[in-house]
Amino acid sequence: MQRTLNESFSSTKWSSRGWTFQEFVLSHRVLLFLSEDVVFYCSNGVACESKSFGDDLYRTFSPMEQPDLHQESSIQNCGFLHKLPRNDATLIEIIEQYEGNYIQLLSFYIGRNLTYDTDVLNAFSGIINAQSVLLGDFESGMPLRLFARALFLSVTPQSGPLSRRNGFPSWSWIGWKLEVGSPRTVLNDGGYRHFRHRGYWPLV
16 A cells, blocks of 8 residues: 555654654755655745656745645654745734744654753754744743743653653643653643633743
8 A cells, every 4th residue: 555755754763753743844945755756845846756646746835835734754744944924914823823823833843852952942953943923021931922822731641651851841841751652642632722712822
């Protein structure tokens, strides 16, 4: 049975490593060598060398289109974090877009493997720097402008226990880790959305 591009991407060792995540997300262009094919990503789409992935052979995106953040192989749509929001977006809409990107990217990153626990923040720092343009300063991986709401986020593995990461605060996602080889972590919002929809807005 023919695998999809996302299935092939997710099965690679490269896609499971913590340090390669921000390489993929922040790069404007990526050439990825998979077992079935060679795939090229840029800001306007993705192209495969052959027809290994059927309909995934070539896909184009409008310059301002956001990629499918639920599939890790398409989150990159190279350099999408560098793109400006639409011209008529309000400040609140722009911040919400950045906030949504942060949460979804974190969901993908937190289930990846790191050789050294101490690298957990450094391996995500490039994404934090890109997000800080509108989300402002971060503390222990958490945006300070949204700090009260960010505390509502909780990490729940699909299987296996969570364990503490020594030297990092327990109130932040960086203070917890999965067993090596565990399925990807799901980032739950707990009471986050309820808190958000009650009308609370970023701290200043």
